[in-house]
Amino acid sequence: MSDTRTLDAKGQLLTNDGVPLKESLRKSLRRTKIRSFLLLLAPLLFLLIMFVGPIGSLLSRSVDDMEINRVLPETFAQYELWEDKSILPSEEMFAAVVNDIRATHKLEDSEGNNIGKNLLGKAGTRMTYEYSGWRSLLLKTVKSATKVNKRSKEEVKPYTWEAPYKEKMIKRDKRWGKVEFWQSLGAMKDPYTIGYYLNAVDLRFDANKNVIQKPEHLKIYKTIWMRTLQVSLMVTIFCLILAYPVSYLLATLPMRTSNLLMICVLMPFWTSLLVRIVAWMIMLQQNGVVNDTLVGILPCFEGMVNLPFFGEKNIDLCFSDEDRIPMMYNFTGTIIVMTQVLLPFMILPIYSVMRGIPPSYMKAAQNLGATPTRAFVRVYMPQSIPGIGAGCILVFIVAIGYYITPELVGGKDGLMIGNFVAREMQKTLNWGLAAAMGAILLAAVLILYWAYDRLIGIDNLKMG
Amino acid sequence: MKFPSYTTPREKLWFYFYRTFCGLVLFFLVAPLIVVIPLSFTNSVFLQFVPEMKIFSFDTWSFNFDGYGIRWYKELLGICSDNTGTTVCTDRWMIGIKNSALIAVFATFFASVLGTLAALGLSNRHMPFNRLIMALMISPMIVPLIITAAGMFFFFAKLNLVSTLPGLIIAHTILGIPFVVITVTASLAGFDNNLLRAGATLGGSPLRNFFKIQAPLIAPGVISGALFAFITSFDEVVIVLFVGGPEQYTLPRQMWSGIRNEISPTILAAATILVVFSILLLTTLEMLRRRAEKIRGITPQ
Numbered sequence: 001m002s003d004t005r006t007l008d009a010k011g012q013l014l015t016n017d018g019v020p021l022k023e024s025l026r027k028s029l030r031r032t033k034i035r036s037f038l039l040l041l042a043p044l045l046f047l048l049i050m051f052v053g054p055i056g057s058l059l060s061r062s063v064d065d066m067e068i069n070r071v072l073p074e075t076f077a078q079y080e081l082w083e084d085k086s087i088l089p090s091e092e093m094f095a096a097v098v099n100d101i102r103a104t105h106k107l108e109d110s111e112g113n114n115i116g117k118n119l120l121g122k123a124g125t126r127m128t129y130e131y132s133g134w135r136s137l138l139l140k141t142v143k144s145a146t147k148v149n150k151r152s153k154e155e156v157k158p159y160t161w162e163a164p165y166k167e168k169m170i171k172r173d174k175r176w177g178k179v180e181f182w183q184s185l186g187a188m189k190d191p192y193t194i195g196y197y198l199n200a201v202d203l204r205f206d207a208n209k210n211v212i213q214k215p216e217h218l219k220i221y222k223t224i225w226m227r228t229l230q231v232s233l234m235v236t237i238f239c240l241i242l243a244y245p246v247s248y249l250l251a252t253l254p255m256r257t258s259n260l261l262m263i264c265v266l267m268p269f270w271t272s273l274l275v276r277i278v279a280w281m282i283m284l285q286q287n288g289v290v291n292d293t294l295v296g297i298l299p300c301f302e303g304m305v306n307l308p309f310f311g312e313k314n315i316d317l318c319f320s321d322e323d324r325i326p327m328m329y330n331f332t333g334t335i336i337v338m339t340q341v342l343l344p345f346m347i348l349p350i351y352s353v354m355r356g357i358p359p360s361y362m363k364a365a366q367n368l369g370a371t372p373t374r375a376f377v378r379v380y381m382p383q384s385i386p387g388i389g390a391g392c393i394l395v396f397i398v399a400i401g402y403y404i405t406p407e408l409v410g411g412k413d414g415l416m417i418g419n420f421v422a423r424e425m426q427k428t429l430n431w432g433l434a435a436a437m438g439a440i441l442l443a444a445v446l447i448l449y450w451a452y453d454r455l456i457g458i459d460n461l462k463m464g
Numbered sequence: 465m466k467f468p469s470y471t472t473p474r475e476k477l478w479f480y481f482y483r484t485f486c487g488l489v490l491f492f493l494v495a496p497l498i499v500v501i502p503l504s505f506t507n508s509v510f511l512q513f514v515p516e517m518k519i520f521s522f523d524t525w526s527f528n529f530d531g532y533g534i535r536w537y538k539e540l541l542g543i544c545s546d547n548t549g550t551t552v553c554t555d556r557w558m559i560g561i562k563n564s565a566l567i568a569v570f571a572t573f574f575a576s577v578l579g580t581l582a583a584l585g586l587s588n589r590h591m592p593f594n595r596l597i598m599a600l601m602i603s604p605m606i607v608p609l610i611i612t613a614a615g616m617f618f619f620f621a622k623l624n625l626v627s628t629l630p631g632l633i634i635a636h637t638i639l640g641i642p643f644v645v646i647t648v649t650a651s652l653a654g655f656d657n658n659l660l661r662a663g664a665t666l667g668g669s670p671l672r673n674f675f676k677i678q679a680p681l682i683a684p685g686v687i688s689g690a691l692f693a694f695i696t697s698f699d700e701v702v703i704v705l706f707v708g709g710p711e712q713y714t715l716p717r718q719m720w721s722g723i724r725n726e727i728s729p730t731i732l733a734a735a736t737i738l739v740v741f742s743i744l745l746l747t748t749l750e751m752l753r754r755r756a757e758k759i760r761g762i763t764p765q
Contacts, residue, residue: 032588039585043578043641044597051604051638054615061618242489249486263746264490270742271497272699274719275735279496281723282503282732287512289499343493372475401608403702408723418610425614425706438611449606453599 055442062435065193071123072100076189082182085207089182094165098145101138102159105146117142129199129430131184137175144172183207196436201225221420221437228416231334231406232399236346238339239395240388243346247387250347251354269344277408280337284327291324329411337409342398346391353387386456393452397445417441497739504732505532511727536733557734560718567629567714568697571636575693578637579644580686586645587652598645605642612638613706620707627709635703640693644686651685651756684756688749695745 013021069076074096082089104123107116120142127134148157161168169176187195187205198204198211202219206212213219246265250258268276283289298319307313327333357380365375403418410419417437424434467476508514508531516531542555582601586594604612616635617626625631655678663673701716708717715734722731 029590033590033592036585036588036591039581040591040597043582043585043601046578047600047604047638047641050619050634051612052600054619055607055611056615057619057622058611058615242492245482246486246489249483261490264494266746267743268493268497270695270746272716272719272735272738272742274699274701274716274723275500275738276496278719278723278731278735279500281727282499282511283496285512289513292513340492340496343489397606401610403608403610408720418608421610421614425617431618434614438614441608442611445606445608449599449603453595 058435059439059442060435061431062196062439063192063194064432065126065188065195066191067119068123068126068188069191071104071119072097072185072188074100074103075185079182079185079189085183085186086179088177088179091164091166093182094169094176095163097141097169098161098165101142101145105142125429126432127184127188129433130187130195130205131181133175134181134184137173137181140173141169141176144168180207196432197440199433200436200440224415224417224420227413228400228418231331231338231402231414231416232396234335235338235342235399236392236396238335239343239346240392242339243343243350243391244384244388247347247350247354250351251357252359265344265347268340269348273341273404276341277337277405280333280340280409281328284333284336286324286326286328288328290327294319295321295324328409329414331410331414333409333411334406334414334416337405338399338402341405342395345394345398349390349394350384350387353390354384357383390452390456393448393455397448397452400448401441401445500732500735500739502532504536504729504736505534506729506732507531507533507535509728511729511732536729539728539730540733540737556713557715557718557730560713560715563629563712564698564714564716567632567636567712568694570633571640571697572690572694574633574637575640576644576686576690579641579689579693580648580682582641583645583648583652586649587655598649601645602642604638609700609702613703616703617706626707627711629712632704632708632712632714635707636697636700639696639700639703640690643692643696644689647689647692648682648685651682655681684752688752691745691749695742 015021015024017024075093078089078093078096082093101120104119105116107114107119109115120138121135124135124138127138145159145161147160149160150157152158175181184205184207186207186209187193195205200221202214202222203211204214250261250265253261281288285291304312304314327336361379361383362372362375365379366372370378400416401418402416403422406414406416407419407422410416418441421434421438421441424430424437467479502517503511503513506514506517508516514531518531519529520527540557542558579601582597585591586598586601588594591597612635616631620626620631620635623631625634659677659681660673663677664670668676699716701714701720704712704714704717705720708714715738719731719734722728
């Protein structure tokens with residue numbers, strides 16, 4: 001065998017082939033990098049297209065205001081020329097509205113079907129978000145503005161409405177004479193808007209595009225955001241209170257016993273969420289197991305008692321059928337079910353951290369004269385904090401975006417922001433608002449996710 | 465329980481209090497699941513324990529199982545020989561189970577392949593943006609489902625994937641990838657790269673080395689990741705609500721409308737089957753874990 005550690009003229013180490021060792025290593029490193037990259041290519045592309053793409057399309061909807069700009073281009077151009085926005089605009093702007101309506105009304109798609117009417121309807125809906133009443137006003141005007149004189153003998157029949165339009169429009173509907181409607185156009189004239197975001201947090205634009213608070217009676221989302229936060233925090237705290245002692249027990253018991261008890265933790269983790277929800281319905285409903293048990297076992301005492309100091313009193317200590325506690329389809333139900341569903345997410349990380357804490361530390365502390373309580377608080381607890389942090393962030397992240405559980409057991413006062421995203425998506429069809437609420441929620445989750453990665457590292461995420 | 469002689473009564477009391485608390489928490493975790501099982505064998509149409517379901521009567525001092533039967537299981541399977549006219553029997557549950565299984569099998573397969581590839585690629589520490597890509601790969605697990613579902617609804621509509629099986633399979637594949645990435649990464653963490661080098665010096669091609677050396681060692685990780693992906697897909701309802709049409713109704717989707725609209729004990733029969741199913745999966749996973757430990761030479765204490 002030849003000596004592999006040959007040197008070249010410059011004194012660099014060479015490999016057997018006579019290539020400098022550094023270069024050879026660099027080459028091999030590059031090769032592994034390329035190989036890793038090729039391995040990653042397929043999953044990465046798949047995820048970018050099919051996951052990041054959809055999320056991107058959702059986010060783009062939250063600021064997109066193109067459609068209305070396609071319907072009312074001339075009106076928005078005139079809006080720029082409108083000088084004193086506290087008085088009604090001039091005839092040109094009224095004419096612009098009529099022209100825009102007529103132009104859109106005739107629009108056809110490539111196959112010759114009319115799409116203009118649909119577009120006007122959508123525009124009306126969009127405008128109502130800025131100022132209520134726009135939709136009916138617009139559609140009413142569409143009817144009048146596009147009416148043609150059927151008796152005319154010309155080939156292209158002229159519209160019955162002719163310029164000037166200002167008085168005719170105000171006569172048709174008094175709302176055209178209200179400057180507030182005209183002012184609200186300012187919030188829609190740009191192809192991109194933050195209006196949906198403002199709406200999602202109970203703010204809106206005023207006439208001069210300043211951000212102002214919505215009137216009190218229209219503020220609906222603030223309570224929902226606050227409740228989402230409240231539910232997530234409460235669930236996190238309850239989970240921590242329940243999980244910490246159990247994790248400690250599981251971590252200190254002999255492996256064999258603790259593995260057996262672990263099944264109790266893992267089984268719900270592995271059971272369908274809907275099954276758990278049905279199970280809780282059976283438990284918590286008015287005629288459910290919990291209420292039946294309470295009625296059955298609580299002592300029933302009713303009658304007159306002679307108490308010292310209080311004298312004769314009528315005492316009713318009965319838990320009867322009227323006393324059944326409503327625990328389902330309300331806030332309480334949401335909290336109970338979510339706590340049970342998310343409890344394993346808290347137990348598992350705390351448990352895995354506690355397993356790693358040597359029991360000898362506690363013994364050492366006690367040897368040095370600490371009471372068991374003191375040893376636990378000063379020695380054991382600080383070491384378990386990484387587990388607590390991991391569990392709390394995890395539970396909070398999952399809780400904040402919950403949809404199924406509140407939807408099924410939340411009734412009216414247990415709904416969270418996820419439910420309102422779904423509602424706007426499916427019922428109200430205000431997709432921009434749904435997207436904006438989703439984006440805010442996503443931002444919150446991503447910040448927490450980033451914090452989790454920083455503090456614990458996502459590669460430490462363990463399951464089961 | 466035996467205490468050392470120096471234990472004070474207060475400590476004993478605390479010990480019992482603590483154990484009771486833990487017992488109650490564990491009970492809180494499993495009790496709801498256990499309640500489902502007996503109630504799924506009810507003969508009544510109510511989702512509650514009716515008086516006929518009392519097994520033991522103190523008056524006559526005898527057992528009585530008249531309140532129980534497999535009526536709702538028959539309904540679940542679409543067998544309606546004893547249909548009394550009170551319930552309408554449909555095969556929608558069976559269709560749901562078939563759809564769920566179909567989607568879950570395909571989604572699990574794709575998620576396992578893509579997730580394993582990703583984990584292998586990410587195991588290279590010199591890969592640039594390693595951490596960022598890892599975060600991206602796991603993000604489908606973190607991003608609230610409702611957001612993913614809403615985004616996919618818009619995006620898939622453009623690609624004509626809404627209300628199609630491929631659309632749901634793609635969506636569920638995305639949800640399954642993080643689980644496979646996590647479990648395979650964990651099993652790769654204990655992998656000794658010298659084994660591959662040894663294989664190479666013995667003349668094995670990289671592909672042969674992978675299948676002969678690395679694959680058997682990471683197999684438990686892949687399988688447990690696949691199980692997670694499978695159960696995630698099998699249990700998923702939000703995406704099905706947004707992206708799936710009536711043709712693709714899955715078992716959870718049927719349960720969802722069952723819970724929302726006409727709540728009947730058929731749901732409990734389905735739930736019981738799912739509970740049994742999850743116990744089987746859990747057992748499989750535990751066996752895999754033991755096997756993985758044995759391979760690496762770690763035995764449980």
